Each structure stands twice: as C-alpha cells, then as structure tokens.
Amino acid sequence: MRDGLLASHRSRRLAGAVAAALAVALVAAAPAAAAPSGGLSIAAEGTGGGLRLDGEPGGMVRGAVRVSNLSRRAMTVRLQAADIGNAANGGADFRTGTLARAGRWLTLSANEVRLAPRSSRRVGFTARVPAGAAGGSHYAGVVAIDAADLAPPPARKAAEGEQTGTIQRINRMAVPVSIRLPGPVRRSLALSGAALDVRAGQTTLRLGLRPGGTAFLPGARIRLRVVRDGRTVFGHRAGLGQMVPGSAIDYGIPWRGRPTEGEYRIVGEIRPEGAPVVRIDERVAFTPEIAERLEREGVAVTRSAIPSWIWIVLAAAAVLIVVAPLTAWKLARRSGTLVTSR
Amino acid sequence: MSTFTFRRAGRLAAGIALTSALVAAPSALAAPGDVDGEIDPGALTTVTPTIAPFTDTLTGVAHDKATDIGAWSVTDARGSEVGYTVTVSATAPTINGVAADAGTGATVSLETPAAPTSAEGLVAGPEVSGSGMRLLDADAETIATAQIENGMGQWDFAADTGNLVLRIPGDAKPGTYLSTLTFTTGVLL
DSSP: OHHHHHHHHHHHHHHHHHHHHHHHHHHHHOGGGGOOSSOEEEEETTOSSOEEEEOOTTOEEEEEEEEEEOSSSOEEEEEEEEEEEEOTTSSEEEEOSSOOSGGGGEEESOSEEEEOTTEEEEEEEEEEOOTTOOSEEEEEEEEEEEGGGGSOOOOOOOOTTEEEEEEEEEEEEEEEEEEEESSOOOEEEEEEEEEEEEETTEEEEEEEEEEEESSOBOOEEEEEEEEETTEEEEEEEEEEOOBOTTOOEEEEEEOOSOOOSEEEEEEEEEEETTSOOEEEEEEEEEOHHHHHHHHHTOSOOOSOSSOHHHHHHHHHHHHHHHHHHHHHHHHHHHHHHHHHHO | OHHHHHHHHHHHHHHHHHHHHHHHOGGGOOSTTOOOOOOOOOOEEEEOOOBOOEEEEOOSSOEEEEEEEOOEEEEEOOOSOOOEEEEEEEOOOEETTBSGGGOTTOEEEEEOOOOOBOTTOOOSOOEEOSOSEEEEOSSOEEEEEEOTTOOOEEEEEOOEEEEEEEEEOTTOOSEEEEEEEEEEEEEOO
16 A cells, blocks of 8 residues: 555656656757746857957957847847946946946947847847957946836826826846956955945945956855944844956945944955955944934834734734633543543 | 666656657757757746836825835746846836935835745755845845856746835825836846
8 A cells, every 4th residue: 555655656756757857858949938928038149158258459359149039929129238337235237327348348230129929139249349458357248128118107197195106117138248358367355444324214234345356256255243342233144246346336234123323343254256355344333413314214114013022922822812712621621521430 | 666667767768858859959850760959048038027006195204105026037948057146226216207306315125035936846046135125226236146057947036015115205296106126137247
C-alpha cells in the first residue's frame, strides 16, 4: 500500500518534472508562444547581456540592439540613448534627460520603431569617442519604451475641495553599453559624509558614497551601527548593487524608531568587491531644527497608527476567547463523566 | 523499480530534447536519423503593475493617502545567466500640471515589495533591495536585483494594498493629481 502510494507520488513528481521541462523547453525554443502581456524587450545583438565594445579616443565603434514586441498587438517603441549613473542603493540608473556622459557619444539609427505583433527589429548605433576621453570603461545605455505608456492618462474630474489622483506608470527596458578604452583598471569607493534627512515625516540616515576609478564596482556589502552614549540604537546590514565610477550615491537608511535631539555616531564598514574596505566613523546631529521639521511634517508614513505590540495583545486575546470556553467545556464534560461513573 | 524509473526518465528526456529541437527549428533537421536544431534565446520582459487611481478630500493639513499597486512580474527567458535590476523613480507630483499646486513637501513613497515567488517552484530569484517605506524621486531606486545566474524564469511580485503612499500637504490645491512612476528593467553591466 505504502509502496503503491510512493510509486504514485513518484510518478506524479516525474510527470510534473516532465511537464515543467517541456514548458521550459518550449519557452526557450519559441519565445513568441510565451509572450507575456508586457511584451517589450530589448537586448544587445548577439548576447543576452550588455554590449561590451573596445574603442580608442577619437575613434568610433558600432553596435546594435534588437527590439522585440512579444505581445499580440502592434507596438510603437521609442528608443533613447542614456547615461548610466548609480541608483540610490546601487545598480544602474539609465538617465535619458540631458545627457552629460557617455550617453552623448551614442547615435541611434532610429529613435522610434513600429513593430508588428510578435516581431523584432535590429537597430544599430554608433558611438563617437571624444579625442580627450580618459582611459578605462565608459558606460552608456539604450532604453526602449512602449509609446503607449507615454500617452496622457484620461482626465478625472475632481469635485470641489477634492483631488482625483492618477499615478501613471512607464515600463522601460534597458541594455547597457560598456565602451572600453585603453588604460589601467582601477576601482575605488570613498565615503564623503553622513547626514540626517527628514522628509514626509520620515527620518533617513544618508551616506554620501563616491565610486571612483576606471571600471564599475560589481557590488558592496555595508554593515554599520548607530551608537548613542555607547549604546547601539540600531544596526544596518545590506548589499549595494553595481556602481559606475564618477556618479555620486546618496545612500539612504531608514531610521528605526524616533530620534531624539543630540549627536549619534555611525560606525561600521563598506566592503566593495575589488576595492579597498571603507571604514565608517561619522557623527550626525539630530538638531532642534530637524526635530521641529519632523514634528511639523507629522507622523511617519505608516499604514497603521496602531503599534505592533497592540496587535500581539489582540491576537493573544482572540486565542484566549476561543480556547478558554473550549477548555471550560472540556473540563465540565470530564467532571460530568466522573460524576456519572460514580 | 529505480532502474525502470531511470529508463523511463531517460526516454522522456530524449523525448523532451527531440520536442524542443522540433519546436525550435523544424527546418533545421539535417538528414534522416540526425536530430539537429537550434534553440533561440528568449527575452527579458517585465509586466508592470497597475496602480489604482484615488480620490482624496483636502483637509488643510498634511496627510497621507495610500493607494494600491497591483501584481507585477519579471520574466528572464534569455538563458544567458546575466542578471538584471529593476529600478523605480517618480516624477514630482503636479495638480492640473502645476508642481507648486501639489503643495510644499508633496512626496511619493513606496513600500518595499515582498520577495518574489515563482509559480514553477524556481529558486535563486531576484533579491529585493532595501526595506520599509522609501521616498521616490527622479533618482532611481533599485527595488530588485537578480545577480548573475539568478532570476531566470518568471518571478511574480504580489499585489499589495496601500503600499504606495502619497503625502498630500496642507497647502495642496484641489484638482487632478498626477505623478509618473517609471519602472526600468536593465541588464547588469
């Protein structure tokens, strides 16, 4: 019986594994058949990752991306060159506003393409490297946007004294372009300072980070403690994503609890991959001005004003309400049985 | 029993290989008896969430308005093992197109999403970055990162209620509120 159950279980697992394997195989083999509704994709031609091109100062390099519409509807795709900076907690931030870095070097062969359902198109680009460009790696990107995302949202009429709100969302897909010029590979990270930031009733500890050198940092681990009068107020451990050189990071750590006026010491370290360790020993002051601003801006953004310990007490009370009558009933039943048996 | 299972699994594996080769490139069959094919890479795509519109009555004092972000997902079918990041940024809120009318200190905050799940039972998915509420502005914030060899397949981020919080200042004007959240999925460098 047990063997039969095991065999049945095994065959179900086997069938599940086969089905999953078939699904993976079909997805890998025929992407159009598995097109999700998002539907927009961009990839460096010939590679599933980013583009890596070797160049010379004053020279020109060429590359191409493939833009795909995996959806069942026709799609107009906007293409933009981008600078790559650092997101606030590491990771590439593809910036398409005013280009000031290697994004300026790129010229796309098309800024907009119209794609039939489930079709793709190659879009080439050139990168003209300035004669005075420094050695090392320079980072740019190509960003694709479904033009339908850029249409203004339908207007919603507001009654008197009301706001009707719409949060529009834009879905961008991006591929990085690394242009490597001759020169040594160096990586570094520096801490430029620490500060307290109060906005929307939230207090944030901010660390100024400055990635340097000639190549990106693959990542870093950060570990610190906030100390007051020799006592740890709270600790923080986290990872930082990839960081390109020359783009400052304002790394924010949400303050735990409510700070009180006075000075706090921040101690710890940041361990970047491929670069020396950065020791942290900074002081920040929670001044009366910051306290007043925090007070003025109201309570921190929370979904519930009820402290978590109240929820725990309520949960315990709920359990008691269920368990107590049940226990009383069981005891009464037992004593009744005892009386009867006598 | 186990020999039988292995034999059957072997036959099934061969069947899967044959099926994928046929699906991938039916025209690529070279000669009778040969099984030859090409598996094309899939794509990296994101299905971005829907964001619930809202109505808010002004009170003359700063208050928070929470709205919902729907489910969203990232699918990496490239087979390249190169990871990716998802960042989010927000434009400064406007009322009827005017930023000043959104009030002094109007902000948009996003609750860090819960770790994504895989309907296929995959492991080693993208890691969620940070924790708690985070203020959004024009500078991108990374919300998820799939390191190299991670995050392949489809990863679903669950819908959550009230996880997008808008600070409506006391001096905000009535009218049509608009902010734009930009989700960017980018391949790792």
